[in-house]
Amino acid sequence: MKNLKYKKLLEERREWYKSIEKVYCPILKEYVIFNSKGFHHLRYSDGRARTIKEQMYKLGLLPLVIPVIKNSDKIDEYKKTSFNRKEIEYWILREKVGLQKTLTKVILRRIGTGNITFYSVMKRGSKKLSER
Numbered sequence: 147m148k149n150l151k152y153k154k155l156l157e158e159r160r161e162w163y164k165s166i167e168k169v170y171c172p173i174l175k176e177y178v179i180f181n182s183k184g185f186h187h188l189r190y191s192d193g194r195a196r197t198i199k200e201q202m203y204k205l206g207l208l209p210l211v212i213p214v215i216k217n218s219d220k221i222d223e224y225k226k227t228s229f230n231r232k233e234i235e236y237w238i239l240r241e242k243v244g245l246q247k248t249l250t251k252v253i254l255r256r257i258g259t260g261n262i263t264f265y266s267v268m269k270r271g272s273k274k275l276s277e278r
Contacts (some may be wrong), residue, residue: 152198159205160185171215174237176262184264192216207250207267210263213243214252216265222251229275233260237263 155203168177188204189196196204218239225236237254244250249270256262 149198150276152202155205159208164209166212169212169215171218171239171262172241173218174254174262175223179261179263181263184266187266204267207248207269210243210248210250211252211264211267214239214241214250214267215254217241217243218252234258237262240270 150217163180166180168179170176171178171219188208189201210261218241222237222240223238225237227234234254239252239254240249242249251270252264253266253268254262255265
């Protein structure tokens with residue numbers, strides 16, 4: 147039964163995610179692109195599938211991502227690193243959104259000189275970039 151619930155949620159969120167394409171982020175003064183890598187990261191981490199429970203958690207938070215991107219008035223955390231000679235930048239935006247005013251963290255990423263893309267979402271109390 148849980149598997150059916152998961153599959154239904156996955157398909158609904160996948161269709162919704164594909165329909166977004168991009169969202170303007172006033173604090174970064176740029177569009178955030180919603181590509182397949184962001185959706186993939188909701189389901190996989192370090193090359194391994196996340197548990198069904200964790201995937202459902204992240205998929206369930208997806209509707210809160212756009213309000214966080216549009217309404218954040220500050221960058222909560224910024225990190226610059228490099229991998230395979232490419233510079234990678236990460237931004238964490240944190241905002242209370244939704245009917246329950248859930249403190250939600252959205253991670254955005256840029257590789258090299260590419261676009262800023264959606265990377266992940268989580269609720270408060272999750273690890274900071276510097277703890278990874």
